[in-house]
Amino acid sequence: MITIYLDHNVIDKFDNGKTAYLEPIFANKEYQAIISIASIDEIFRGGNQDRSKRNIESLKKLGVKYIHSGNDELHMSIDELDYVNIHAKWLEMQSVIAPLNSSLFLFFSALYGRNAEEAYQNMECAETDKVNWIKKYSGKFPKLQNQVQRILCNSEERKQLVALKGMLPFTTKEINNISEESIFWTCVDKLKNADDDNLSLIGHHIQNEIENEATIEDQLMFVLNWLNLFGYYPDKLAQINKTRSNFYDALHGTYAIACDGLLTLDKNFAKRIAAAMRALTLKTTIGTDANELLFRITQGRI
DSSP states (O other): OEEEEEOHHHHHHHHTTTTTTHHHHHHSTTEEEEEOHHHHHHHHTTOOHHHHHHHHHHHHHHTOEEEEEOTTSSSEEEEOOOTTTHHHHHHHHHHHHHHHHHHHHHHHHHHTOSOHHHHHHHHHHHHHHHHHHHHHTTTTOGGGGGHHHHHHTOHHHHHHHHHHTTTOSSOHHHHTTSOTTTHHHHHHHHHHTOSSHHHHHHHHHHHHHHHHOSSHHHHHHHHHHHHHHHTSSOOOTTSHHHHHHHHHHHHHHHHHTTSSEEEOSOHHHHHHHHHHHHHTTOOOEEESSHHHHHHHHHHHHO
16 A cells, blocks of 8 residues: 655645545555644644634545554554544644744744844743743653753854854755755755854764754754755745744654655645655655656556
8 A cells, every 4th residue: 555645735725626636546545645643733723614624524535544653652653533533632732732832933933034133032932931831741741851951051052043044155046956865965065064164063963963863753853944944945934824834844744754655735845855855865755746646656666
């Protein structure tokens, strides 16, 4: 069976018929459509009940299944969706996780803002909120407790990140013409080989951090964050709503790792996630058309 992870824009477009061609494709038992908790969040967080109902009906028509962390948190499991309790479970999750997400969105929108002083202040507020959240829920998420001290020691790093955008030894136009296969490590090598010692240190830091990340999902998030900072097919991340969308793109990517393919209608996201997958030599195939995506996956299996 070939598993295809669906970005949420695919579901939205199915609602209005623009991706109706998917229904007969996924009626074929050789292909399985997959979504995750990130998809569930996108269904409900806008508060539009009519849209949510349409999304749910689309999921049923496409026969989607739900991917999530297994009991050991190191492997993924795929199950049927619990349509009866789906909204109640989302509300329960949001009551805990929403404040943390808000701090993340504030942090990254501040990073990409134009006013440096305002960026420092907003990033500081975001990190304070994050620390308070971790302390409050340390019993529920014990692994996060280790992040508190690191956050408190990172004020200088945050200033360096803001300054870095104007120091990069390459331009957005330049790197957007580099192939997905090599874009990430090309940028890292340019940093490592830069005349500026600080840039060189950052390049080596990026490589070391990837090697030290605990999971492949963490590695993917790390690579995607740096591709954003490099300016590779960028979103307008100074806007919080764009930061939120960008974050969910990355989250979808972490679940798509366990699937054969990822289908998205966002061409910029397709470029970024393909570049991140290739940087980490992951096998998930990325596409913006299901037929073409399935063709490439099946050809790769021959």
